[in-house]
Amino acid sequence: MTIDWTNVREDFPILKRKINDQSLIYFDNAATTQKPKQVIDAITNYYQNYNANVYRGVHTLSGEATQVYEDVREKVSKFIGAKQKEEIIFTRGTTSSLNYLAKSLASKIKAGDEILLTYMEHHSNIIPWQQLAKEKNANLVYVQLTNDGKIDIEDYRKKLNTRTKIVAFTHVSNILGTINPVQEMTKIANEKGAIVIVDGAQAVPHFEVNVQALDVDFYVFSGHKMLGPTGIGVLYGKMQWLEAIEPAEFGGEMIEFVQEYKSTWAAIPKKFEAGTPNISGAIGLGAAIDYLNTLGMKNIKAYEDSLFKYLYESLLDIDGLKIYGPDDLCERSGVISFNLDDIHPHDLSTALDLEGIAIRAGHHCGQLLMRQLNVVATSRISLYFYNTKKEINQTIQALRNAKEFFNG
Ligand code: PLP
Numbered sequence: 001m002t003i004d005w006t007n008v009r010e011d012f013p014i015l016k017r018k019i020n021d022q023s024l025i026y027f028d029n030a031a032t033t034q035k036p037k038q039v040i041d042a043i044t045n046y047y048q049n050y051n052a053n054v055y056r057g058v059h060t061l062s063g064e065a066t067q068v069y070e071d072v073r074e075k076v077s078k079f080i081g082a083k084q085k086e087e088i089i090f091t092r093g094t095t096s097s098l099n100y101l102a103k104s105l106a107s108k109i110k111a112g113d114e115i116l117l118t119y120m121e122h123h124s125n126i127i128p129w130q131q132l133a134k135e136k137n138a139n140l141v142y143v144q145l146t147n148d149g150k151i152d153i154e155d156y157r158k159k160l161n162t163r164t165k166i167v168a169f170t171h172v173s174n175i176l177g178t179i180n181p182v183q184e185m186t187k188i189a190n191e192k193g194a195i196v197i198v199d200g201a202q203a204v205p206h207f208e209v210n211v212q213a214l215d216v217d218f219y220v221f222s223g224h225k226m227l228g229p230t231g232i233g234v235l236y237g238k239m240q241w242l243e244a245i246e247p248a249e250f251g252g253e254m255i256e257f258v259q260e261y262k263s264t265w266a267a268i269p270k271k272f273e274a275g276t277p278n279i280s281g282a283i284g285l286g287a288a289i290d291y292l293n294t295l296g297m298k299n300i301k302a303y304e305d306s307l308f309k310y311l312y313e314s315l316l317d318i319d320g321l322k323i324y325g326p327d328d329l330c331e332r333s334g335v336i337s338f339n340l341d342d343i344h345p346h347d348l349s350t351a352l353d354l355e356g357i358a359i360r361a362g363h364h365c366g367q368l369l370m371r372q373l374n375v376v377a378t379s380r381i382s383l384y385f386y387n388t389k390k391e392i393n394q395t396i397q398a399l400r401n402a403k404e405f406f407n408g
Pocket residue numbers: 030031093094095096122124125170172173174199201202222
C-alpha cells in the first residue's frame with residue numbers, strides 16, 4: 001500500500017490550527033500525540049448512542065458498551081502480540097500501570113532484595129520503585145549508560161544477581177530516543193530469576209511490538225501517545241504472572257463473592273480493574289489502534305525513520321547544536337534532544353512557539369539522565385507520521401533565526 005502521508009494530515013483537525021498567526025507545527029509527540037477525527041468520532045458515538053456502564057446491566061446499552069470495551073481488549077492483545085486477551089489490563093496510563101505493579105509486586109519483595117533500573121528511566125519508572133524499596137528496605141541499583149546514550153550491557157550483566165527481584169527499564173528513551181535491546185536484556189534477567197517490566201510508552205506508538213517475541217513478564221504503555229485519548233493505558237502481564245500477583249485496588253467489579261470480613265476475586269482481567277473503568281477512553285484507544293493498523297506499523301516506522309534521518313542531518317548542520325543519544329540511527333526512534341549554544345531550552349522553545357512550532361523544553365521527567373548528561377535541560381523534537389520534511393525545514397530555519405537573535 002502506498003500512503004500519501006500529506007493526505008493523512010486531513011484526518012487531524014488540530015493540524016489546521018494557527019498559533020501566533022502561523023500554521024501549527026507539532027513536534028511534541030513524545031508528550032502526547034494529536035487525535036484523528038476517527039478517534040474523536042468513536043468517543044462521541046459512544047456518548048451519543050450507547051453510553052452505559054460495562055458489565056453492570058443486562059439492558060441493551062450496557063451489553064453494547066461491554067461488547068465494545070471487550071473488543072478493544074482483544075484489539076490491544078493482537079496489536080502487541082499477547083497470547084490471550086485476558087493478559088490485557090486497562091489502566092489510566094503508563095504511570096498508573098507502573099504504580100499498580102509496584103503495589104502488586106510488593107509481596108514478592110523483602111529486605112535486602114534489589115530492584116534494577118537504568119539511568120534513562122522516566123520518573124514514572126523510578127518513583128514507584130523508590131517507594132516500594134523504602135517500604136520494604138530493599139535496594140535500588142542503577143545501570144550505567146555508555147557515552148553515546150545506550151544501556152551499558154556489561155554493567156547490566158554485572159549488576160544483575162540473585163538478589164535482583166525486579167528489572168524495570170524503558171523500551172525507548174523519551175529523551176535520547178535510544179531503542180533498548182529488550183529481548184537480550186530480558187533473557188539475561190530471566191536467567192537470574194528476575195521479573196522483567198518494560199515501559200513501552202515511546203515504543204508501541206512507533207513500531208511493531210510483540211510481547212511474546214520479547215518474552216517480557218510485564219509491558220506497559222499509554223493510549224494518548226498513540227492517537228488515543230488521555231486517561232487510558234495498558235498493563236500487559238504474562239498470564240502466569242497475573243495469576244501469581246494480588247490486586248492492588250479494590251471495590252466494585254473486581255470481586256467474585258463478598259462477605260462481611262473477606263472477599264474473593266473475579267477472574268483475570270477483571271480482578272485488576274476495580275471500579276468503573278475509562279470506557280470512552282478504551283473505545284478511543286480501539287479506534288486509534290484501528291487507525292494505526294490501517295496505515296500499518298511497518299509503514300509508519302519506515303516513514304518516521306526517513307523523516308528522522310532528514311531531521312537529524314539537518315540539525316547536524318547547525319553550528320553549535322549538540323545532539324544527545326546514539327549516532328547510529330538504527331538504534332534510535334523519532335525523539336531527539338539537543339542544546340543550541342548556551343541558549344536556555346525554555347528560551348528556544350518560546351522563540352519557536354512565536355513561529356507556531358511546538359517543541360518540548362525542560363528535563364522531560366528525566367532528572368537522573370539530565371545529571372548524567374551534565375545539563376539542566378534540553379530541547380526536544382519528537383516526530384509522528386503526520387509530520388513532514390517541510391515542517392522540519394521551517395523548524396531548522398527557526399532555530400537558525402533564534403541562534404542569531406540570542407547570540408546578537
Ligand atoms: N515512560 C516514558 C518513557 C514516557 O515517555 C512517559 C511520558 O512521557 C511516561 C512513562 C509516562 O506516561 P504517562 O504520563 O502517560 O503515564
